[in-house]
Amino acid sequence: MVFISWNVNGLRACLKKGFEDFYRQAAPDFLCLQETKMSQGQAEVPLEGALEYWNSAEKKGYSGTAVFARREPLAVTYGMGVDQHDHEGRLITLEYETFFLVCCYTPNSQDGLKRLDYRMQWEDDLRSYLMGLDARKPVIYCGDLNVAHEEIDIKNPKTNRMNAGFTDQERAKMTELLSSGFTDTFRALHPDATGIYSWWSYRFNARKNNAGWRIDYFIVSDRLREKIRRAEILTDVYGSDHCPVLLELDVE
Numbered sequence: 542m543v544f545i546s547w548n549v550n551g552l553r554a555c556l557k558k559g560f561e562d563f564y565r566q567a568a569p570d571f572l573c574l575q576e577t578k579m580s581q582g583q584a585e586v587p588l589e590g591a592l593e594y595w596n597s598a599e600k601k602g603y604s605g606t607a608v609f610a611r612r613e614p615l616a617v618t619y620g621m622g623v624d625q626h627d628h629e630g631r632l633i634t635l636e637y638e639t640f641f642l643v644c645c646y647t648p649n650s651q652d653g654l655k656r657l658d659y660r661m662q663w664e665d666d667l668r669s670y671l672m673g674l675d676a677r678k679p680v681i682y683c684g685d686l687n688v689a690h691e692e693i694d695i696k697n698p699k700t701n702r703m704n705a706g707f708t709d710q711e712r713a714k715m716t717e718l719l720s721s722g723f724t725d726t727f728r729a730l731h732p733d734a735t736g737i738y739s740w741w742s743y744r745f746n747a748r749k750n751n752a753g754w755r756i757d758y759f760i761v762s763d764r765l766r767e768k769i770r771r772a773e774i775l776t777d778v779y780g781s782d783h784c785p786v787l788l789e790l791d792v793e
Contacts (some may be wrong), residue, residue, distance in 0.1 A: 542792055545775075546683035546757060547659045547785035548575040548740070552607070553584045557677070558780035566590055567787075570611050573633075575646035575685045577605035596620070605630040606684070608644050612637065621670040626663055634674070640765075640792055643672045645684035650705035657710065664714035672721055679762040681790065682723070685740075685783065686758050693735055694755040706756060718760070726759045726772040726788050739774050740765065740783045747754040748782075759788035768792060772776070 545567055546594035549555040552574060564572060572591070579602070581595040591609035596619045598604040614635040620627030635642045645667070650657040674680050688711040701707045719725060731737070738753025747753065759772060771789035778784050 542570045542790055544571045544573070544642070544681060544683065544759065544788045544790065545569040545785050546573040546575070546685075546759060546788075548646070548685040548757060548781060548783035550576050550783065551578040552586070553579055555780045556584060557587065560780055561587065563778055563780070563785070564609075565712075567785075571635075571642060572609040573642070573683050574607045574609075575605075575644070577607050577630075578602050579605060581607075583709040594633055594635065596630040596633045599628050600663050603629070604646060606633050606644050606646050608633050608635060608642070610642075614642075621666060623666050623670075626666060632667075632740035635760060638793075640679045640681055641677075643671065643674070643680060643682045643684075645686065647681065647685060647687040649687050650708065650711065652705065654703075654705060654708065657705075657708065662713065663709060664711075664718075665776075668714075670723060671718070675722060675762050679765050679787070679792075680723070681762075681765070681792075682760045683786070683788070684757060685756060685758075686715070687756055688712060688715050689754045689756055693733075694738075696736075696738065696752040696754070707756060722763050723760050724763050724766045724769075726761055726769050727755070727774065727786070729766060729769055730772045737774050737776065737785055739776075743782055751769070757783055757786045759786060761790070765790065765792065 580597040594608045614638040618634040689695040739757035741748035741753040768791040773787045775785045
């Protein structure tokens, strides 16, 4: 089964930049989107054969997630059941017979780390939520998680240390999650790969110079580790300041 996650940084804009062509060529079983910046129905998204699940922020034009699935789930949950976190459209969970699929757009800590304290609470509550799911059946967790975990995941680690997305605190929370029974699929297959990123600033010709960050992930329950067939970052796909990430997993 093929899963793709992509922060489209505004789906209406991305639709004008080859989004449909990419979807047809990739033909994933599941497409998880972050930062849709729209509600369902604000634009036509003609993805034939896909069921649509949307979680939009109460604030218009902000945040938002969506999942396009070729299989009907047993159940769909929007948010994590914590009121503090469930107004920005950041989480969708689809339940299937043998796994949960969780699409997430993690809050950014923002300039000056204004939102770092909130981000720490989000991380703790989200980890608790994922562990609760994992106790029932395996979890496939994906999205823009807004953290470059290790120095290998960012072009300029020394100059970016303690900037949003590369603070010691955010990185420690990712370590804590992975230590709680989860696997970073890209690193599982490519432990030493360097220079492969999923986000580049629009400034300073960052993408042209490959001055990027790996902040988009597929993370799975440890017991799915042996079922990973492919884990790729599709750096040749444009249309956003992020590129899609792909997971091929041997699950039914």
